[in-house]
Amino acid sequence: MNIVFAIIAAVTIAAAVAAMSLRNLVHCALALAVAFAGIAAAYLQLGAQFVGFTQLLVYVGAVAILVVFAILLTRGSEPPQQTVLSSGWITGILVTIAVLGILVFAIAKSSLIKGEAAAQPTLTVRQIGEALMNKFVLPMEVIGLLLTAALIGAVIIAMKEEK
């Protein structure tokens, strides 16, 4: 537990809380982007450069923009005046406790927490690339196909109907 991790964790959790509790939806989306960036910083602090930068590129660069666009295109420009707690908050709490339980169970069983943590492997981007292109080439191709299909589907939906 060092100072850098404490700062990153505090910022991430504060941003996540803000994303849940702010009244204006756009503010929530911006706070969510800060939380994403905080998670990216946590990855970087663990020495996972590739994952950290990709997190930033995908979540802050693309997902946050998508969320913001969705809010702007579906709601009016006036900030909504609704209560902070949504009606399904009891279900929400149950789901949260279940997820927390699973996470705690998984972490407690993990080998990392028992024995002394093994020497941190220095993983270069080259190794990730080689693993993706050799060992995991089939899953990667399948994901590529899936994304291409999604892209084509989006274009077809957006296309004007020929009269």
Place this chain on the structure above:
Amino acid sequence: MADDLDQIFVTISHSIVGLFPEFWQPVVSAILAIAAIIGVFASLFAVTTVFERKGLGRIQNRYGPNRVGPFGFLQPAADGIKALIKEDVVPRAADKVVHFLAPLAVVVPAFLVYAVLPIGRNMVLVDFDAGVLFFFAIGAATELSVFMAGWSSRNKYSLLGAMRAIAQMISYEIPLILSAVTVIMIVGSLSTTQIVNAQAGYHSIGLPNWFVFTPWGFAGFVLFMIAATAETNRSPFDLPEGESEIIAGYYIEYSGFKFALFFLGEYMGMFAISGLAITLFLGGWHAPLAALEVVPSWMWFFAKLLAIIFVFIWVRGTLPRLRMDQLMNFAWKFMLPMALINIISAAVWHFMVRAGLPGYQCWLVGAAIVAGSYILLGRGLMEGKKIEKRTYRFAE
């Protein structure tokens, strides 16, 4: 002597850091490097504004600024003082917090990306293993700050400008990254220093080993610079701020120093992306001729940077603004396919070079792929379109 001059900033930095106790040395060295980057590039920004206004003036047959100081070169100082003492007007309906944070969110990422640019030999702030990825990841954060500025102003024009800017940045980010991918494929590394090292040395005919002198590198460089122009919202891709259409886009409601910050962020983004283009395609800090190696490496970086800035100014003074549909068609129907074909051309080049074929054969095949696809794609897109002389109802 030449080596001393080449490493002069590294030596100075080391000797200053040496004055401090060991515990503080990493902090001091980081602060020194950050201060140097901010100082040098912010003054380059000041100089560039004068050059830009004078250059545009020259192109448009007028003088440009020539009153403050010798030849008008103290104009940025006057502008800076003006921006500082101007009233900071915030619209009553604006979202105060987001409106305040947006200029900061523009400037901070713009400066962050300089951390991975190798400015000279041994002169890079952090040598990330994934440096190029860092550059694009931080660059992607700018889109959100543009949205913050446009949305928080509660102004139709600024929201329209922000929407235009985001649509444009997302569309042109794809060809930008795809044209950089060719270099990453050939070098086999995402680290900016290794990319620069891969471009060291000279061909037998005297040309430097830069990637821009290969067919895929040339096509990649042109695509990268077009996408970079769009990414930095400069003319002819300045629709997000088009003064005659939406006044000034997402920063209409900013005045005084906040406006100056937007201006600064925009120019910093331009310098940074030009620096990345230099790193990827123009050999970084390497000298263009073996005989010119005596000139310090950092001077070459800044010479190349100024040359690219000059081209940016020249293009701005020459080309008219695109229309929105032209902008999108160009990105998705021309830039994207060309960038993908260019990746194939780079792969073919890689295997031909590895097979030990002579250089001119690799060159011919690569050039045939790039030029052939360019001609076919251009013909295909122009098919069925009649270009005739335009008539204007009210402007003649």
